[in-house]
Each structure stands twice: as structure tokens, then as C-alpha cells.
Amino acid sequence: MQYVVYGITQNPETKQYIVVIPDEFSSRRSGLNGKCISCGQYNTSPAWCQSCDPWRTTQGWTSKNENIDNFIKELQFKATGYEKVIEWIPFNNLINLQEINKSEPGLVLATWDKGVREIKGESGKCIQSRTMSSVDLMELNYSTLELLEKFITVHMQKVYRIHGITQNTETGQYMLVIDFYNDKRKSVNGICGHCKRYNTNPVWCQICDPPKVDQKTSGDKNIDNCIREFQLKATSFENVVEWIPYNRLDNIKEINRGGFSIVYSSTWLDGKRTVKGDDSLGYVQHRKKSCEVALKTLSGSQTNYEFLNEVS
Numbered sequence: 001m002q003y004v005v006y007g008i009t010q011n012p013e014t015k016q017y018i019v020v021i022p023d024e025f026s027s028r029r030s031g032l033n034g035k036c037i038s039c040g041q042y043n044t045s046p047a048w049c050q051s052c053d054p055w056r057t058t059q060g061w062t063s064k065n066e067n068i069d070n071f072i073k074e075l076q077f078k079a080t081g082y083e084k085v086i087e088w089i090p091f092n093n094l095i096n097l098q099e100i101n102k103s104e105p106g107l108v109l110a111t112w113d114k115g116v117r118e119i120k121g122e123s124g125k126c127i128q129s130r131t132m133s134s135v136d137l138m139e140l141n142y143s144t145l146e147l148l149e150k151f152i153t154v155h156m157q158k159v160y161r162i163h164g165i166t167q168n169t170e171t172g173q174y175m176l177v178i179d180f181y182n183d184k185r186k187s188v189n190g191i192c193g194h195c196k197r198y199n200t201n202p203v204w205c206q207i208c209d210p211p212k213v214d215q216k217t218s219g220d221k222n223i224d225n226c227i228r229e230f231q232l233k234a235t236s237f238e239n240v241v242e243w244i245p246y247n248r249l250d251n252i253k254e255i256n257r258g259g260f261s262i263v264y265s266s267t268w269l270d271g272k273r274t275v276k277g278d279d280s281l282g283y284v285q286h287r288k289k290s291c292e293v294a295l296k297t298l299s300g301s302q303t304n305y306e307f308l309n310e311v312s
């Protein structure tokens with residue numbers, strides 16, 4: 001590649017010589033992104049100037065660990081947009097910590113008081129902004145090296161939105177500050193009443209809703225635990241598996257007898273779970289009361305829970 005130089009100048013105060021070269025980001029500058037307050041040129045992405053903003057994000061903070069500081073700063077210098085910046089997040093900016101869904105080991109829900117980076121305003125006049133928001137903390141280990149390795153893996157997967165890294169000041173444990181289901185959260189699904197983020201499915205937040213499923217006991221601890229495990233992984237309201245008391249099933253009639261099982265028809269009084277509504281009206285959770293279902297006896301031993309394999 002040819003290296004273009006326009007000329008040489010000298011700072012009269014510091015006496016330092018400076019090379020004048022073309023603006024390497026000129027092809028990305030557009031009036032739709034607004035103007036940079038530092039250099040006065042059009043921004044390279046909404047409310048973000050690739051020449052001036054990355055450097056600014058590297059200033060005024062420290063994790064008190066040189067390796068982590070350098071690692072984050074290197075990422076910040078490469079950030080191509082305001083919302084893509086990864087930062088060091090002091091632990092005291094994270095409040096209301098709750099271990100909410102145990103199906104995701106080491107995931108803790110928290111509120112980030114400084115807030116998630118957002119671009120606000122119409123094109124041409126957009127500004128950098130922060131909104132206090134729920135975030136998921138992924139608990140990692142205590143070693144810097146392992147933290148950075150794990151970070152690189154998660155970053156390459158591009159599944160979660162990564163906001164930054166924090167360290168529990170009491171235990172010394174490092175955590176990634178992320179939005180675990182960022183790729184699934186959509187405004188048409190409505191807002192989660194608990195974490196106030198967009199739901200991952202219509203009226204269903206996969207972090208907050210599974211632990212709230214109303215639990216009926218089967219009277220057997222192993223079966224209860226197994227059903228609980230299914231519930232915690234449920235990806236939508238309709239996918240929830242539950243214990244159904246036999247007296248909630250009416251009109252049971254045998255309809256088919258095969259080699260390994262018998263099939264019955266029946267009316268389920270509580271009814272199957274459905275979601276009513278559409279993208280413009282919004283959605284509500286609903287139960288289709290007294291709906292027709294089939295019952296099938298499970299093969300496998302009834303004493304060693306082999307039959308649960310058929311459900312999973």
C-alpha cells in the first residue's frame with residue numbers, strides 16, 4: 001500500500017514535528033451521523049468519530065490491573081461505534097444483584113446505574129446517551145489470564161452483547177457484564193415486567209419468567225426437580241412443561257393400544273398454554289381452558305425414572 005503524506009508541520013509550543021496525512025476515515029464520514037464536537041468533521045457512525053472518540057473512552061478509568069487495562073484499551077481503540085464500546089465497570093455501579101435463573105450457571109441479574117450505551121435522536125442530530133438498565137453478570141474466575149481467554153471466546157461468538165468487565169470487590173471474582181439474550185430481545189415481544197428489557201419471545205423473558213412458573217408438586221422430589229429443570233430452560237410460555245394433577249383431566253377414554261403403550265383421549269381442564277395477540281397489539285399469556293389432549297402411558301421402568309427420558 002502506498003503511504004500518502006501531504007506534508008510536515010511543527011507544534012509551536014511543544015516543538016514537536018507532525019506529519020500531515022490523509023484522513024483514513026474520510027470514506028465513512030456522513031452528515032447522517034452528526035458532527036464530531038472535537039474535530040468538527042462529520043462522524044464515522046452515529047454520534048461517533050473514529051478519530052476522536054476511541055481515545056476519549058480510554059481515559060479516566062482503571063481496573064487497577066495493568067493487563068486488563070491494556071486489553072480493554074486496545075478494544076476501545078478499535079471500537080467502530082458508541083454502542084460497541086467495551087468498558088471497565090466499577091462493581092459499585094452494579095446494584096440489585098439477584099441470582100434469578102439457576103439454569104444458567106453463574107448468571108446474576110443486576111441493574112447498571114450508569115447505564116447501557118445508546119444512540120438517541122434522529123439521524124443527523126443523534127447523540128450519545130446512557131439508560132439505566134438491567135444487565136446479566138456472567139461469573140468467571142479469579143485469574144486475569146483465564147478472564148481474558150474467556151472474554152475472547154465470548155467476544156468471538158458474538159451471541160451476547162458485551163458491555164464490559166467488572167470485579168466483585170469483596171471476593172475478587174471477575175465477571176463479564178453482558179446482555180445474555182440480546183439477540184433474542186425484540187420490541188414486538190413486549191417489555192419484561194421484572195428486568196424491563198424487551199422480552200425474548202412474546203410475553204416471555206427467558207431470564208426472568210422460567211423461575212416464576214407456578215409449581216404444582218407431583219409428590220415425588222425427583223420428578224419435581226426434573227420438571228423444574230425443564231421449566232428453567234423453557235424458551236417460551238408455550239414450551240413450559242408442568243406437572244398436571246390427574247383430576248384436572250376429564251373424560252378419559254382409551255383410543256389406541258400399541259405394543260409398548262396405551263393412548264387415551266381426554267379433556268384438560270386447565271388447558272394448554274398459548275400466546276394471544278399480534279405484533280401491533282402486543283401479546284398476552286393465555287390458557288385454552290378445557291382443551292382436547294391425548295394421554296400416552298410411558299414405557300420404561302416406573303421406579304428408576306427411565307420414563308423421564310421420553311419427556312426430555
Ligand SMILES: [Zn+2]
Nearest residue numbers: 036039049052
Ligand atoms: Zn472527530
Ligand SMILES: [Zn+2]
Nearest residue numbers: 192195205208
Ligand atoms: Zn426479564
